[in-house]
């Protein structure tokens with residue numbers, strides 16, 4: 023085999039930090055990408071929001087590529103390579119992997135390092151990490167996953183700078199430089215898809231938890247999970263049929279946020295609303311206001327309403343309970359989970 027390995031770029035960043043938004047922009051700028059989208063839960067929303075264009079998009083639901091679905095990442099990369107070689111896919115020149123917002127990017131590089139077949143055919147080109155200019159500092163304090171993503175980055179991309187004050191951005195930028203002095207720091211808004219071509223010198227792999235370093239620097243206020251404890255971020259999803267009235271949706275959202283408090287780190291949904299043709303896209307990041315956007319049509323003809331919530335904490339069953347309350351509050355009957 024003489025062909026050059028295909029470059030792989032990892033796009034990571036904490037939950038809701040703007041990965042899919044950036045991915046969509048880049049998909050509009052270049053047509054030579056193959057994309058893999060990894061989602062924490064079984065019900066995907068990002069895949070529906072990703073601008074299709076001509077790019078082949080592979081979906082990896084059900085857990086993080088760094089741990090739960092490492093095997094699926096391996097087979098997805100193999101399949102992509104074989105399909106390209108057989109001419110079944112356009113001759114893409116780069117694979118862009120959007121991780122979940124909870125992923126450890128080193129777990130992704132481990133997949134390539136440990137698999138000889140893949141190592142000959144793919145080359146990790148760079149790790150790009152989005153950091154929310156408003157919510158990023160709190161995420162770094164609360165979630166070890168956010169810290170891992172920042173420390174692993176070759177490029178740190180500040181998102182939502184349009185919503186943050188200058189001093190807020192400045193303070194976060196200084197914190198990021200301290201945490202990862204090796205990484206380049208840029209505004210996501212100014213980062214064009216040409217960034218994907220940049221070859222980053224590969225750093226040595228850091229093994230073991232980085233959390234003690236950060237705790238020492240006074241960055242982590244909450245204890246990190248014990249080694250091997252897995253993520254403390256838990257997804258749950260619900261699908262149902264039937265449109266609901268807009269005011270009932272508003273009430274249900276308010277009740278969900280009251281019940282969940284600051285354990286709710288991410289909420290995404292596509293919901294059928296009475297008198298609307300397409301779905302209402304619902305998004306919220308931590309304590310930020312809920313964003314609602316009517317879409318003109320249901321993606322891929324799948325017109326089930328669906329809602330995904332992601333909770334932080336030690337009780338993996340909590341988000342299921344929030345969705346149970348949601349279902350009862352809205353009297354949803356045709357649950358097709």
Ligand SMILES: Nc1nc2c(ncn2[C@@H]2O[C@H](COP(=O)(O)OP(=O)(O)OP(=O)(O)O)[C@@H](O)[C@H]2O)c(=O)[nH]1
Nearest residue numbers: 036037038039040041042043123181182185305313
């Ligand atoms: N104002 C503003 N909003 C943004 C920007 N980037 C993303 N958002 C909003 O932030 C929310 C989350 O954006 P996504 O791109 O879905 O974030 P993500 O990192 O893919 O989210 P997960 O896949 O759930 O981890 C959405 O409501 C976006 O519209 C930005 O630069 N400015």
